[in-house]
Amino acid sequence: MFIQIEPQSDVPIYEQVTRQIMEGIARGEMKPGDTLPSVRNLAADLGVNMHTVNKSYHELEEKGIITIRAKSGAIIRSTEERALTPEQLRQIEKNLKPVVVEGMVLGATVEQIEHMMKKVFSDLQIPAEGV
Amino acid sequence: MFIQIEPQSDVPIYEQVTRQIMEGIARGEMKPGDTLPSVRNLAADLGVNMHTVNKSYHELEEKGIITIRAKSGAIIRSTEERALTPEQLRQIEKNLKPVVVEGMVLGATVEQIEHMMKKVFSDLQIPAEGV
DNA sequence: TATTTGTTATATTAGCTATATAACAATTTT
DNA sequence: AAAATTGTTATATAGCTAATATAACAAATA
Numbered sequence: 001m002f003i004q005i006e007p008q009s010d011v012p013i014y015e016q017v018t019r020q021i022m023e024g025i026a027r028g029e030m031k032p033g034d035t036l037p038s039v040r041n042l043a044a045d046l047g048v049n050m051h052t053v054n055k056s057y058h059e060l061e062e063k064g065i066i067t068i069r070a071k072s073g074a075i076i077r078s079t080e081e082r083a084l085t086p087e088q089l090r091q092i093e094k095n096l097k098p099v100v101v102e103g104m105v106l107g108a109t110v111e112q113i114e115h116m117m118k119k120v121f122s123d124l125q126i127p128a129e130g131v
Numbered sequence: 132m133f134i135q136i137e138p139q140s141d142v143p144i145y146e147q148v149t150r151q152i153m154e155g156i157a158r159g160e161m162k163p164g165d166t167l168p169s170v171r172n173l174a175a176d177l178g179v180n181m182h183t184v185n186k187s188y189h190e191l192e193e194k195g196i197i198t199i200r201a202k203s204g205a206i207i208r209s210t211e212e213r214a215l216t217p218e219q220l221r222q223i224e225k226n227l228k229p230v231v232v233e234g235m236v237l238g239a240t241v242e243q244i245e246h247m248m249k250k251v252f253s254d255l256q257i258p259a260e261g262v
Numbered sequence: 263t264a265t266t267t268g269t270t271a272t273a274t275t276a277g278c279t280a281t282a283t284a285a286c287a288a289t290t291t292t
Numbered sequence: 293a294a295a296a297t298t299g300t301t302a303t304a305t306a307g308c309t310a311a312t313a314t315a316a317c318a319a320a321t322a
Contacts, residue, residue, distance in 0.1 A: 012310060019229050026235045049312045065236055071268045071319045084238045092234045093247045098150050099226040100251045104157045105196055107215045108223060110252050114245060116224045120231045121241050180281045202288045202299045
């Protein structure tokens with residue numbers, strides 16, 4: 001699998017897993033309807049505990065990104081199913097705020113932050129076929 | 132002071148202090164050259180421990196936002212002193228990435244995120260005189 | 263039927279957050 | 293010069309989170 005864990009990071013392992021699965025979805029490497037590997041399999045692949053992966057999956061479910069079918073598996077929800085609620089928009093803005101504020105205080109311009117934002121976006125864009 | 136602590140938040144107190152001081156600087160309520168209150172005074176104001184505020188100040192120093200003069204006080208650095216190093220740009224981008232990725236996966240467009248970013252920016256802009 | 267699945271429970275270790283006290287030495291104020 | 297204030301350092305404690313380890317359960321799947 002495409003997930004790489006950094007044990008020394010200040011970002012918790014379960015959070016690293018969550019983020020990299022989201023990246024995989026954003027990149028189009030994983031599509032809606034796809035099933036995630038079982039918590040035991042992924043945990044074994046990554047060399048981490050089952051519960052750590054389980055926590056990550058439940059975090060993804062809370063965010064509305066996957067659906068966990070008890071005793072069966074986890075499926076990536078379609079973009080139609082997850083319709084970007086006002087609550088989710090508020091959450092994104094809440095996450096965005098401290099990052100933008102820090103950027104401002106350090107002297108970054110709106111254009112610089114905008115540029116970084118678009119760079120992140122395009123870097124994750126679904127690559128053209130055969131690339 | 133303008134800082135409001137939410138004890139129930141999942142954001143650590145020292146991090147709340149750091150963020151709200153950054154907001155104060157972004158808003159122009161605190162200007163370069165200004166001294167921050169002593170760790171003991173601010174801690175008393177907020178009803179938290181001295182070490183909690185001290186941790187926040189050191190976090191701000193690590194970010195390059197203030198200078199701590201040992202046994203004297205903490206001063207807000209000027210924008211000229213902190214020249215937005217490549218390292219800082221990388222840090223901002225690193226902070227920005229997971230937020231943008233989550234927004235993407237939830238179905239937000241570049242325009243939506245851009246709009247939120249600019250909203251945060253303008254909300255913190257230095258208000259016109261006498262407003 | 264046997265295997266795999268997420269779930270639940272218990273226990274342990276490690277690290278972080280936050281508080282509490284206390285003392286030190288340099289700076290600043292009186 | 294004396295007193296007060298300052299950040300620093302040290303020790304200790306309590307609570308919480310992260311992560312691991314085992315184990316058993318019941319439903320789903322092969």
